[in-house]
Amino acid sequence: MANVQFDLVSPERRLASVEATEVQIxxxxxxxxxxxxxxxxxxxxxxxVLKVLHSGGTDEYIVSGGFAEITAxxxxxxxxxxxxxxxxxxxxxxxxxxxxxxxxxxxxEVFKNEPGPVDDAAKLLSDxxxxxxxxxxxxxx
Amino acid sequence: MxxxxxxxxxxxxxxxxxxxTKAMQMVAAAKLRRAQEAAEASRPYTExxxxxxxGLASGAAGSAAAPKLLSGTGSDQTHLLVVMxxxxxxxxGFNGNIAKLARAHAQKLLAQGKTVKIITVGKxxxxxxxxxxxxxxxxxxxxxxxxxxxxANAQSIAKDVLAxxxxxxxxxxTIFFARFENVVSQHPTALQVIPAQFEEVEGAEAALxxxxxxxxxxxxxxxxxxxxxxxxAALLENAASEQGARxxxxxxxxxxxxxxxxxxxxxxxxxxxAVITNExxxxxxxxxxx
Numbered sequence: 001m002a003n004v005q006f007d008l009v010s011p012e013r014r015l016a017s018v019e020a021t022e023v024q025i026x027x028x029x030x031x032x033x034x035x036x037x038x039x040x041x042x043x044x045x046x047x048x049v050l051k052v053l054h055s056g057g058t059d060e061y062i063v064s065g066g067f068a069e070i071t072a073x074x075x076x077x078x079x080x081x082x083x084x085x086x087x088x089x090x091x092x093x094x095x096x097x098x099x100x101x102x103x104x105x106x107x108x109e110v111f112k113n114e115p116g117p118v119d120d121a122a123k124l125l126s127d128x129x130x131x132x133x134x135x136x137x138x139x140x141x
Numbered sequence: 142m143x144x145x146x147x148x149x150x151x152x153x154x155x156x157x158x159x160x161x162t163k164a165m166q167m168v169a170a171a172k173l174r175r176a177q178e179a180a181e182a183s184r185p186y187t188e189x190x191x192x193x194x195x196g197l198a199s200g201a202a203g204s205a206a207a208p209k210l211l212s213g214t215g216s217d218q219t220h221l222l223v224v225m226x227x228x229x230x231x232x233x234g235f236n237g238n239i240a241k242l243a244r245a246h247a248q249k250l251l252a253q254g255k256t257v258k259i260i261t262v263g264k265x266x267x268x269x270x271x272x273x274x275x276x277x278x279x280x281x282x283x284x285x286x287x288x289x290x291x292x293a294n295a296q297s298i299a300k301d302v303l304a305x306x307x308x309x310x311x312x313x314x315t316i317f318f319a320r321f322e323n324v325v326s327q328h329p330t331a332l333q334v335i336p337a338q339f340e341e342v343e344g345a346e347a348a349l350x351x352x353x354x355x356x357x358x359x360x361x362x363x364x365x366x367x368x369x370x371x372x373x374a375a376l377l378e379n380a381a382s383e384q385g386a387r388x389x390x391x392x393x394x395x396x397x398x399x400x401x402x403x404x405x406x407x408x409x410x411x412x413x414x415a416v417i418t419n420e421x422x423x424x425x426x427x428x429x430x431x
Binding site: 007009010011012013014027028029032039040041042043044066067069076078080081 | 179182183185186187189190193197291292295296349350351352353354358359362363366370373
């Protein structure tokens with residue numbers, strides 16, 4: 001089976017560049033899997049877990065927002081923040097979570113009469129909490 | 142004519158100055174390497190991002206529904222200048238050049254009757270701008286506590302700028318920074334970030350993509366990120382330029398100190414010799430007089 005060239009870059013570094021058989025992407029509208037000969041797509045990401053299946057096994061990364069460019073032969077994910085799952089610690093997670101919470105609270109204050117941004121912030125927060133569920137960290141406080 | 146002791150003291154003091162400038166040069170060289178690595182590490186992201194954005198933007202620019210960040214507010218009355226300089230001096234003409242470019246730009250706009258607002262990043266630029274364009278200065282972003290510039294720094298600046306844009310406080314934003322060419326040359330550059338401008342990519346494979354959730358949503362999501370990305374790239378370039386400029390400035394200073402030591406040493410030896418000759422003359426003429 002044909003492979004796709006997978007690249008994961010964040011503004012600060014290049015995290016991965018491997019031949020993958022399958023990439024599972026947390027798209028804004030729902031998870032999707034990109035394999036070879038996928039239709040060219042650009043999708044925005046929600047905070048979530050990115051899974052890469054390649055000949056050497058499976059790699060998982062935590063990404064927070066950004067977008068993915070999918071072509072027939074490759075997948076490039078440009079994430080705002082990304083890190084390998086192994087580097088995700090409870091402290092980091094708490095920090096991200098409290099950031100999302102703060103954003104939600106401020107959105108509630110600023111956009112009292114506009115549901116749009118408040119819903120977005122609420123979604124972000126619940127996405128963050130969901131990441132915790134996926135990787136076995138608890139969303140306390 | 143300075144005495145021998147004076148000369149000796151001068152030589153000692155220039156020597157210690159040379160030691161300091163030499164040390165600063167070496168520190169700058171080490172920091173430069175790190176700054177360059179950081180700039181290089183961010184390059185794949187920036188390049189991919191701009192390529193995608195260029196494709197998207199060329200598709201959306203024509204439509205009336207294009208976001209304001211791309212098409213502008215329709216006016217060019219109020220300009221926001223974000224001037225990025227270093228936190229420290231002793232780096233040759235680095236801060237001065239950026240401030241000069243920003244000042245020239247601001248004065249040109251003012252002459253055209255536009256309104257100018259200025260945000261500074263970096264203490265050195267703030268001092269210059271406040272002195273000369275104080276009434277247009279609105280804000281300062283303090284990065285003096287930041288050792289390594291991270292994307293979060295750029296993000297917070299971008300957030301601030303975008304909030305001002307959404308509030309209708311300006312129409313056009315331009316950032317000023319020094320582009321890093323090599324150790325000896327850094328070019329002060331002005332780059333317009335709002336409305337966004339993208340270089341046309343050769344043979345852009347635009348419009349062939351499917352967009353999820355939709356083209357507009359993707360564009361609306363990416364444009365603010367684009368501002369942050371450009372600011373981040375500019376901050377990194379600036380950091381590398383600063384160290385490069387400091388390195389060459391300190392290299393010059395070290396060389397000048399060396400020249401000065403040579404000169405002073407020659408002068409010292411000459412006057413020492415003159416003193417000896419004088420003494421000999423005195424002894425000989427004294428002996429002859431007997």
